[in-house]
Amino acid sequence: MTRTLRAVIFDVDGVLVDSPHEQAWREALAGFADPAGFTTAFYQAHVAGKPRLEGARATLERLGGPGAAASAALYADRKQAAIERLIAEGDFAAFPDAVRLALGLERTGMRRVLASSSKNADAMLARVDLPDGRQLLSLFDADVSGRDLPRGKPDPALFLLAADTAGAEPAQCVVVEDAPAGIAAAVAGGMAALGIARLGDAAGLSAAGADLVVTSLDDLDVAALAVGILRAHPPAGPHTA
Ligand SMILES: [Mg+2]
Structure with missing residues (x-):
């Protein structure tokens, strides 16, 4: 693929920050359904990347009893209270490879835009300090x-x-996403889609239409991206110099 890429659009949860959303959803599920059914695989497949109320409904439809989805708004409220508490406690960390990518892109001059479904993204990124003293945000x-x-x-x-x-x-944008729903959104928008498979879920990201899937953002060739080519670093070959 060659195209002029001017902007990189970042999902936040699972891409930039190892955020406690999954934990908050699971904690809040007690009283609505058995939290044991809310596995990481379930979260990635049915909840990650979706707006809060849609995530709540999707969960209760699958894990709750008949009519459980009627409680989606209440479950969503309890999840929000849980995530706010976990963020206030500082119970999250930035992914180091994502920080390195953002710093590398800053040097290229490509625009960098945050586009999380969550209203809590800026509150988290403002709490992450970089080695040079700036905030990740x-x-x-x-x-x-x-x-x-x-x-x-x-x-x-x-x-x-x-x-x-x-x-x-x-067409001048590449989206970085960890959830199939986000990859599908990028494709539907006519954008290039880079999947980051931190949980061994590369197949789901590819199936959703990702142009490239990596298991670490360090694998992305930033110099190539700056001239419009979305690719991973080529594997190290024999030294010929
Ligand atoms: Mg995400």
Whole structure:
């Protein structure tokens, strides 16, 4: 693929930050359904990347008894209270490879935009300090996270807003996502899609339409990206110099 890429749009949870959303969803499920059914695989397949109420409904439809989905709004509220407590306790960390990517992109001059479904993204990124004393949040040019839109991922609305905010056409953007719903949103928006498979879920990201899937963001060839090519570093070959 060759195209001029001007902006990189980042999902936050699972891409930049090892956030406690999954833990918050599981904790809050007590009283609605058996939390033991809320595995990491379940979270990635049915909840990750979706707006809160849709995630709550998807969970209760699958793990709750008949009519459980009627409690989705209450479950969503309890999950929000849990995530706010976990964030306030500082119970999360940034992924080092993601921090290195953001710093590398800053040097290329490509625009960097945050586009999480969560309204808590900026609160988390503002709490992560970089070695040079800046906040992780400061590495990004714009943040459209948590905007109220008619539909969440896999609808492309949030990413299209991110592209517009960056002054880029959709075809000039690459989206970095860890969830199949986010990859699908990027594809639906006409953007390049980079999947980060931290949980051994590369197949799901590829199936959703990712142009490239890596298991570490260190594998991304940033110099190539800056000239419009989305690829991983070539494997180290024999030394011929
Ligand atoms: Mg995510």
